[in-house]
Amino acid sequence: MKLTKLTALAATTALCAPMAMAADMANEMTIVSWGGAYQESQLKAYVVPYQEMHPDLKVIWDESSAEATAKMRAMTEAGNVTWDLVDVVASDAMRMCDEGLAAELNHDEDLAAAPDGTPATEDFGDLIVSDCFVPQIVYSTTFGYRMDKVGDTPPSSICDVFDTAKYPGKRALQKRPIDNVEWALYCDGVAKDEIYDVLSTDEGVERALAKLDTIKDQVVWWTAGAETPQLLADGEVVMGSTFNGRLFSAIAEQNQPIEMLWDMQSFDLDGWIVPADLPEDRKARVMDFLKFATDTQRLADQAKFISYGPARASSAPLVGKHAILGIDMAPHMPTDPANSGNVHVYDYEWWADNRDDLDAKFQAWLAK
């Protein structure tokens, strides 16, 4: 009895060529993500189907993406990296790649091609911002406002945020200079493509802070993405910036009286990196998973659960309906033509160089 079972097992292993490789793959994998609805969408779209194919695999989740760079640095210094796959924003991916914390990938070999055979590098296009980075989604930081508190003419331009006469009440802004100073300069009359030139001068920074000064006593500063939807739902603020998926969840899933303002939404990318120098078996497992999780169908599937645009061009036509609500997801994507009329793509390179300096000025300004 026991023997026949073993022979049968050996026979199946020999028959399925890909299964033979599974022997050198680790059966445990630690994935790091952001928690909440976003991690849920990854679980449902990638991990559950993958685990159905590999029932022995145990997946451990860690919700430390917000501090991923710091923790990766600490783990690398200690010589004990316990993570296998890390979800980070593009700027963190660049930083970790430059510092040698993330493994460099060969995108065409390591990732699945599109169904029509287009290689991965072409399918992802410019979104591969770093050799270590596999983009998953395009998301944006944008504004939501309370429909019932803005009168008959709802805000249509980002500059309405700075107009406290027309729209009295508090605003929620993220407690960091990124995006805020760009929006401030834009609304102070600086052309979109000159924003970073202006910001590179001391006068430019002063100008941005002076513009922010006009609404400073009306601002509630947030640090976690969930705060703005909560503040809006409570009626604590009239309008506030946050990630578009959080606003979608408040509007469509929780029926809050909130509306989106897509003007000057700030595009950003989120995706995977693989820690450098993983042991062979763990690396084999994570690369196998990565190939599966970033193929065209899987990225399109994720959009069933959250309103973030898939990073592959070939996934876009496959985006369908919300898994539970059954509503069309395409119009809720930041990349939808109706929403992306006036977008702002923030300059990672510029921020990488000037973040410390500007942050010091911004924090001192806040404290005053």
Next chain:
Amino acid sequence: MSDTTHTGPVLAADGTPLKRSLARALRMQKIRALMLIAPLLLFVLLTFILPIADMLFRSVENRIVSDTLPKTVVALQDWDANSGQAPDEAVFAALAADLQVAAEEKTHTRVGSRLNYENPGISSLFRKAGRKVKRWDLAQDGPFKEQFFKIDKDWTDPEVWRTIQTYSGAYTNGYFLNAADFQKGAEGAELRPENERIYGTLFLRTLIMSLAITVSCIILGYPVAWILANLPSRSANLLMILVLLPFWTSLLVRTSAWKVMLQQQGVINDTLVWLGLVADDARLVMINNQFGTIVAMTHILLPFMILPMYSVMQTINPSYLRAAKSLGATNWTAFWRVYFPQSVPGIGAGSILVFILAIGYYITPELVGGTKGVFISNRIAFHISQSLNWGLAAALGTILLVVVLALYWAYDKIVGIDNVKLG
């Protein structure tokens, strides 16, 4: 046998001198005692003392520059920082050699970000140069000076070179200067521009607010502790549960509860509007400022004040008060002259606990403090996990540690640490 005729040392039964025998017995005892506490000692050493020592070290450590750019640092020694000119070819050749190695090991960006703390913009210089230099053939492609200028003209800027030279030592006081709102200028330390000074304000605010929280804990906690100590034990136990129940509730839950209570559309404001005390469009702002932090932290730290006070008050003999009254003292005099002095050790213990806990708090201020109600620890957390400037975080932490120790010392001088009782 007579002792008077014996001149040698006193001997024990086995013939060894008594002194040595005694010392050996004592030593055995000491070793046994040490072995008993060894697990704790080791634990404290490994998990408390070593990390603190490591933090202290990180705040001055600056090996990264001389480790990553060893040749450049040596070549740059002779360059005159005040010459107003970029260094000569030898330095650039050394830099090319160093950068090639560093780019291979991917350490050039770390040096770049280290120097970027002192001179914003350097990080991108190193990143750009690293990419190009990797492909150079050092033996043939020279001279390098012109090529560096081609990569970025900022390599001609003597300021950049002065920064590298200034921070080429293995140790630096740069982080401490920064933590005290200073920077290294051309002529030694100078105050940072006014729009970048932040840490002095934050340290002062942390101290003042922690003090305010301690005082409000004393004012609120003292009567409660007194009632607890003087009620019959059945009702005292019931009250004790009311003190302990919030103490056992998660810190985050309690902080979030305060958010619900204090916000403008919150319970307190709603009640005030309903009572007609506050107009609907003029609701009080009680959160995201210092007031919110003080209220929430007072509530969270109150048990740390009440418990030591209670245990001290319990030991005060009630007959002292009765004696004072029978000798003609009024209620107030009896309390102030007899009871209060005996309860001071409890206040002292509670105050030290609350103050030192408050000074290092960061979760509650982060959630309810807005911009005006955050502490220095929020800044330290920011540098640890966001800006990754661990050296500066370590320097700020070291200053905080020194401030706490200094205050503890002052407290010992003024009140006397012997007067602190936990029970």
